[in-house]
Amino acid sequence: MDSQDISLPEGYKLQPGYPSTSHYLDLRSVAGLSPKTPSQAAAIPTGSWFGCYITFEATKGDPQPVGMGRIIGDGGWYFHIADMAVHPDHQRKGLGDVILKALLEHIHRESPADGKPYITLLADEPGRRLYYKNGFVDAAPGQLGMWLK
């Protein structure tokens, strides 16, 4: 990931990888996503194909993760974007866009050049405009996203 090329507001830094388990759980929860357990979160660094997150350097204390996204994929052709989340205090500053573009750039750079990657996500309402702006289209009516209840 070429983070120097991506412009972020002052105090923010994009890095490859994933927030710690506790930061991850907090970030999902504060962003309004469904809660997960520490054991579920522990699988993220080894089970994901790629991820990135943004830290914010506050005046006091260590930089805190305030946004993230990750890809579950086989590295060949199938890539699923998950956990797009930005802390509400830091939303609408372009962080979600930077994260999504970094994920897409990584897929395009690292996946085989002799085929088109298949990139999916399930779009909750808050992310839809961001996804449309970055080239995603509805799978329906040709296909319908599903999950096992």
Ligand SMILES: CC(C)(COP(=O)(O)OP(=O)(O)OC[C@H]1O[C@@H](n2cnc3c(N)ncnc32)[C@H](O)[C@@H]1OP(=O)(O)O)[C@@H](O)C(=O)NCCC(=O)NCCS
């Ligand atoms: C979806 C989500 C990740 C987007 O993160 P974000 O950092 O707010 O995204 P961005 O700032 O890049 O874009 C959001 C909006 O802010 C606008 N924006 C970007 N920079 C801005 C700025 N400096 N000033 C004002 N508005 C700005 C964008 O144009 C965009 O506007 P639009 O929605 O009208 O198109 C975030 O809203 C979130 O975490 N939501 C809750 C969790 C969730 O539902 N995640 C999606 C799961 S599928």
